[in-house]
Structure formats: C-alpha cells, structure tokens
Amino acid sequence: MDLNLMITSFPKLLNASIITLKLLSVSLFFGLFIGLLFAILRLNKNPILNKFAYGYSYIFRGTPLLVQIFIIYFGLGQIEGLRSSFLWVILKEPYWCAIIAFALNTGAYTSEILRSAFQTIKPGFIEAGKSLGISNKIIFYKIQIPIAIKQSLPAYGNEIILMLKGTSLASTVTLMDLTGVAKYIISTTFKPIEVFIVAGGIYLFMTFVIHNLIKYLEKKYSY
Amino acid sequence: MELLAFGKTGWGDELFFATLMTLAVSITAMLIGFLFALIFTPLKLSKNKFLNLIGNFYTTVIRGVPELLVIYLFFFGGSGAIMFVASMFGYNEYIEINAFLTGSFAIGIISGAYSTEVFRGAIQSIDKGQFEASKVLGFKKHIHFFKIIMPQMLRLAIPNLSNVWQITLKDTSLISVTGLVEIMRQSYIAAGSTRDPLLFYSFAAVLYLMLTFLSMKLINKLEIKYSRGF
Numbered sequence: 001m002d003l004n005l006m007i008t009s010f011p012k013l014l015n016a017s018i019i020t021l022k023l024l025s026v027s028l029f030f031g032l033f034i035g036l037l038f039a040i041l042r043l044n045k046n047p048i049l050n051k052f053a054y055g056y057s058y059i060f061r062g063t064p065l066l067v068q069i070f071i072i073y074f075g076l077g078q079i080e081g082l083r084s085s086f087l088w089v090i091l092k093e094p095y096w097c098a099i100i101a102f103a104l105n106t107g108a109y110t111s112e113i114l115r116s117a118f119q120t121i122k123p124g125f126i127e128a129g130k131s132l133g134i135s136n137k138i139i140f141y142k143i144q145i146p147i148a149i150k151q152s153l154p155a156y157g158n159e160i161i162l163m164l165k166g167t168s169l170a171s172t173v174t175l176m177d178l179t180g181v182a183k184y185i186i187s188t189t190f191k192p193i194e195v196f197i198v199a200g201g202i203y204l205f206m207t208f209v210i211h212n213l214i215k216y217l218e219k220k221y222s223y
Numbered sequence: 224m225e226l227l228a229f230g231k232t233g234w235g236d237e238l239f240f241a242t243l244m245t246l247a248v249s250i251t252a253m254l255i256g257f258l259f260a261l262i263f264t265p266l267k268l269s270k271n272k273f274l275n276l277i278g279n280f281y282t283t284v285i286r287g288v289p290e291l292l293v294i295y296l297f298f299f300g301g302s303g304a305i306m307f308v309a310s311m312f313g314y315n316e317y318i319e320i321n322a323f324l325t326g327s328f329a330i331g332i333i334s335g336a337y338s339t340e341v342f343r344g345a346i347q348s349i350d351k352g353q354f355e356a357s358k359v360l361g362f363k364k365h366i367h368f369f370k371i372i373m374p375q376m377l378r379l380a381i382p383n384l385s386n387v388w389q390i391t392l393k394d395t396s397l398i399s400v401t402g403l404v405e406i407m408r409q410s411y412i413a414a415g416s417t418r419d420p421l422l423f424y425s426f427a428a429v430l431y432l433m434l435t436f437l438s439m440k441l442i443n444k445l446e447i448k449y450s451r452g453f
Contacts, residue, residue: 058432059428059432062389062431062432062435062436063393063428063431063432063435064393064394064396064397064407064431065393066396066397066399066407067396067407067424067427067428067431068428070407070410070411070420070424070427071420071421071424071425071428074414074420074421074424075420075421075424075425076421077420078419078420078421079421161287164289165287165288165289165290166289167289168289168290168291168292169291169397171291172291172400179289179291179292179295182292182295183295186295186299187299190299190303192295192296192299192300192303193296193300196292196295196296196300199292200284200287200288200292203287203288203289203292204283204284204287204288207287208287
C-alpha cells in the first residue's frame with residue numbers, strides 16, 4: 001500500500017470529479033426534457049408517434065452507451081453537411097458529444113420511468129379535475145406532473161446513479177473526468193489498487209449523497 | 224455495403240467472430256457472476272452481522288463504482304497481482320494474462336453483484352411456510368435447497384435475471400479498452416482502417432440490438448417454462 005500516492009492523488013481526483021458532476025448535471029437536465037417529451041409521445045394515441053417513441057427508447061436501451069458515444073463523437077464528423085453547418089461548433093467538442101450521448105441515453109430510460117408513472121395515475125384524479133372545469137393544460141401541469149414526479153422518484157434515483165457511473169465513459173473520448181484521471185494515474189504509477197480505493201471512494205460518496213437526497217425528496221413528496 | 228461483406232475484402236466475417244466473442248464473454252461473465260452470487264447471497268441473508276457486512280460491502284461497492292474503473296483495476300492490477308505471487312516463487316519474468324479471462328472476471332464480478340441482489344430478493348419473497356414445512360418434513364439440506372427453494376426462487380428471479388443479462392451484455396463493450404477483440408474493438412479497428420466510423424459503429428449498434436432482441440425472446444420462453452402451474 002502506497003499511502004503517499006493515495007494522499008497526493010486525492011486532490012487531483014477530487015478536482016476531476018467536478019467535471020464528472022458537471023457532465024452528470026447537464027446531461028440529466030437535458031435528459032429530463034427528452035424523457036418527458038418521449039413519455040408524452042409514448043402515451044399519445046397516434047400510432048406513428050407512439051411507435052417512434054418506442055423505437056427511440058428501444059434502440060437507446062438496447063445498445064451500450066459506449067457505442068452511442070462513439071457514433072456521435074467519431075461517426076457524425078463523417079457527414080459532410082454536418083461539418084460545414086453551425087452544429088459542428090458543438091459536435092467537434094468531446095465534452096458536448098459526451099453530453100449529447102448521455103442526455104439521449106438517460107432520456108430513453110427516463111421516458112420509460114415517466115411513462116409508467118403517468119400510467120399509474122388513477123383516472124379518477126383526471127376526471128375529478130375535468131368535472132371541476134379545470135382546463136386540460138392545468139390538469140397536466142398541476143395534477144398529472146406532480147403525481148408522476150412522486151411516483152417516479154425511486155426509479156429516477158436509480159437512473160441518476162446509473163448515469164453517474166455512465167459518465168465514466170467520457171474518459172474514452174479524451175475527457176479527463178474522475179475515471180480519466182484515475183486511469184492516467186494508474187498507467188503512470190502502476191498502482192491500480194491505491195488509485196481504485198481513492199477514486200472508488202469518491203464515486204461511492206457521490207452515490208451515497210444522491211441516494212440520501214432522493215430518500216429525503218421521497219419523504220417530502222409522500223402524502 | 225462492400226465493407227460489410229464476408230471474405231478478404233469486407234469486415235463481415237471479422238465482425239461475425241467478434242459477435243461470437245461478445246457472446247462468449249457475456250456468458251462466461253454471467254456464469255462467474257452466478258458463482259459470486261452463490262457465495263454472497265447466503266452472506267447477505269445470514270444472521271451473523273460480520274458475514275452480513277461482507278455481503279453488503281461487496282454489492283454496495285461494486286454497484287456504486289463505475290464499471291470502467293473496475294475493469295481498469297483488473298486490467299492493470301491483474302497481471303501485477305499474478306506477477307507478485309509468481310515472484311514469491313522466484314519467477315521474475317513478465318506475465319501477461321489472458322484478456323478474455325481478465326475481462327470476463329471483471330464483468331463477472333459486476334454481474335455477480337446484481338445477481339446477488341436478485342437472488343436475495345427472490346429468496347426473501349418466498350413464503351416462510353415453505354422453509355418451515357420442508358424443515359418439519361425432515362428433508363435433507365441439499366434436497367431442501369435444490370428441490371424446494373431453488374425452483375421457487377428461479378421463477379421469481381428469472382425476470383430480474385434477464386435485466387442482469389442485458390446489463391452484462393452491454394457491459395462487455397467496455398472490455399474493448401483492454402484490447403480483447405469483441406464487437407466494439409473490431410468496429411474500432413475496422414473504423415480506423417477504412418475511415419468509416421459511422422458505418423461500423425452503427426453496425427455495432429445493430430449487432431448489439433440483435434443480441435438483446437434474440438436473448439429477450441429466449442428468456443421469455445424460459446420464463447414461461449418456470450412459471451408453469453402458477
């Protein structure tokens with residue numbers, strides 16, 4: 001055990017975990033909107049929109065995240081039209097490519113979580129709203145969404161933790177996140193166990209915090 | 224399309240064998256995971272606090288740390304650990320361990336943590352009366368487990384195990400970083416030498432989709448078989 005290495009690498013790894021947290025929060029933010037959009041499409045009665053949303057979630061949940069990142073980072077640059085368009089400013093950055101891949105991926109899982117949450121809302125709530133003369137829009141925003149959020153919190157908490165672990169894949173497209181820096185230190189010092197303990201400890205601490213935060217929210221929103 | 228043809232001109236046959244490799248690693252990892260689950264499920268269910276702690280430590284750490292980090296630990300640490308043991312016996316040459324074995328082992332440990340949770344949940348949701356009845360009837364220990372508890376546990380566990388299988392199958396893409404030629408690695412090589420990453424990575428995605436789709440069909444059949452009589 002090389003305690004010295006553990007102490008010296010701790011600040012470096014802690015610094016790198018800021019990038020991990022940034023990747024996580026930005027992709028969760030966009031992923032939530034994508035998830036909500038596709039959950040609504042899934043519940044739509046139009047079969048084309050419905051099938052489209054189902055196909056989206058099937059493809060993104062059935063393939064590894066690594067493939068998705070590689071298609072976006074290495075693959076999209078091949079399309080001539082994209083390279084000359086304004087989108088290239090975003091797509092040439094590994095940081096944004098990783099975020100696009102993460103957001104699309106977590107969006108697919110989130111859409112499934114939200115869909116099942118919407119489906120478990122008792123029709124009585126909506127009928128009650130309608131009979132009170134509340135408009136459809138307000139029923140959706142003030143009745144359906146709050147209930148769906150409460151229903152989906154435990155599953156969404158799991159998804160956040162899965163996504164936290166998923167951000168480690170950003171290191172494969174040259175980003176120096178927590179795993180990227182850990183790998184760099186391992187490959188220069190050849191002391192994998194020490195680095196694993198420190199980096200793994202930081203990840204475990206983050207999962208611990210997320211887990212408790214979700215638990216707190218669950219308690220707050222329960223009735 | 225020629226790039227995906229079989230034979231010398233295309234990458235079809237290479238990708239076909241890479242797909243077999245992915246399947247082989249996934250199955251090996253899943254089986255190694257079952258072995259881990261066999262050890263750690265009793266620990267998690269044990270009444271002894273210390274054994275309980277070991278079981279919880281395993282599942283918490285593995286499920287809370289990124290898969291890639293675990294793979295790096297085994298990739299860089301595996302040969303070091305074996306060389307350390309060998310040096311105690313006076314052998315100081317460099318030893319390179321098989322990428323297939325390290326990869327399957329790393330993924331197996333991860334898959335084992337998920338399997339442990341599934342088996343624990345399944346055993347806990349078997350009716351207590353079943354354990355008591357088999358005790359009262361005086362069944363031997365192995366008959367009690369294999370003929371009474373296991374069939375009931377499998378019925379409850381199979382739907383969740385199919386999720387573990389999906390996770391394991393997708394996790395094998397990560398061991399491409401160790402150089403094992405499975406779907407991801409082969410696509411990386413092909414994309415590098417033909418400069419057509421979009422085609423090859425998209426094709427890799429199709430291959431993974433095919434694997435998940437076919438395995439789901441198979442698991443659904445198993446599910447029907449084990450839920451006979453319910």
